[in-house]
Amino acid sequence: MIRAFALLAAAPWLVSAAPRLPRIVSINPCVDAVLRHVADPAQIVGISHYSQDARATSVPLGWSARFHATSGTAEEVVALRPDIVLAGPHVEPATIAALRRLRIALVQYPVAESVPESVAQVRAIATATGHADRGTALAARIAAAAAPSAVRPxxxxxxxxxxxxxxxxxxxxxxxxxxxxxxxxxxxxxxxxxxxxxxxxxxxxxxxxxxxxxxxxxxxxxxxxxxxxxxxxxxxxxxxxxxxxxxxxxxxxxxxxxxxxxxxxxxx
Structure with a gap:
């Protein structure tokens, strides 16, 4: 289940007649991997430091090197002035408190335990960036790649x-x-x-x-x-x-x- 607070209040681009693409900070490497496919590079003002670590990244290092990386602390995230912060299930309480205080939207995604759950997250992340259509396209590619095999297990x-x-x-x-x-x-x-x-x-x-x-x-x-x-x-x-x-x-x-x-x- 995706957790969010003050999303509409802090994210006017989702409800305005002429939507403005949000400035995004991701503090989760798995979210970074989705953003690479669904967000405009200019929207991404911060990514997880894990995405710039060859031992932990799920994205090409050449791509991640283009962006500012943070360890997810309140000071680092707030300094980037995002409209929305996308994160995994675990976020430091101080970071959560700072974002609430400044009315910056935070959306947390749990660890997906199945292909359908992961596809749903892809769609949700793409919608949060303002590019739901790109999420639909990526979700279709994932679903096709993961179609069940008919061979004997x-x-x-x-x-x-x-x-x-x-x-x-x-x-x-x-x-x-x-x-x-x-x-x-x-x-x-x-x-x-x-x-x-x-x-x-x-x-x-x-x-x-x-x-x-x-x-x-x-x-x-x-x-x-x-x-x-x-x-x-x-x-x-x-x-x-x-x-x-x-x-x-x-x-x-x-x-x-x-x-x-x-x-x-x-x-x-």
Whole structure:
């Protein structure tokens, strides 16, 4: 559910006869990824500092370098004089209080747990920027990329550093199903986000293991373990970049392309 306060009072461009495009500050990297496709660059007066970090960004660094980045503090955000601030579910109380005091609209978006939820957020963000039509177009691209596959599901697991696994009720789980996989998280008794010990993985491996460790990296304590490398002789172990798990929105298009590629390689 999207939370907003004083939106109409602080955002006259939404109700005026001749709408003015709002000045936008985003303090969430996943919102940044959507803004890249739906907002005019001149509207974006601030983005999340994570979008300028090669390890965390979900947008091209060349794009994010064009904008002022903030860590989301009240001082930084207010200094940019936005009409509206777009954020994730967690915002510092001081920032919320400052925005309320100055009657600057804040809209918060929760972490999407499915493709439909992510598509709805894309539409909402695009509407907030004044470009609902662009949101409709991007939503259609995402929905087409994530159309469910008709192939027989193959057991798979996404395994991150330190053994963290996305389970039922996550966006990754929804994408796996749509690409023709069966998320094996439930088989191990794991919760929505949980840690799978190395011993359990070795004793009963899935048919496909999607590892978020970069290809060739051997220094991760879990994914670089010799026992995991030996699994590659018996099951399909393939890289699945962490950046494909950081956000929904347009990232879903790239994530589904990768998952479908892996599924084709596994065969029937």
């Amino acid at each position: 193959v057991g798979a697991l996404v395994w991150q550093g330190n053994g963290l696994v996305p389970g039922s009720g996550t966006l990754t789980d929804d994408l796996l199903k749509r690409a023709g996989f069966r998320n094996m998280s439930a088989k191990y008794g794991l919760r929505q986000w949980d840690v799978l010990p190395l011993e359990y993985l070795i004793a009963d491996p899935p048919r496909v293991l999607l590892s978020t460790a970069p290809a060739g990296v051997q220094d991760d304590r879990m994914t670089g373990h010799p026992a995991v490398r030996r699994l590659g002789r018996h099951i399909t172990v393939v890289p699945y970049p962490t950046r494909l798990m950081n956000c929904g929105g347009p990232t879903i298009i790239a994530a589904m392309a990768r998952l479908r590629q892996v599924r084709r390689g596994v065969g029937g």
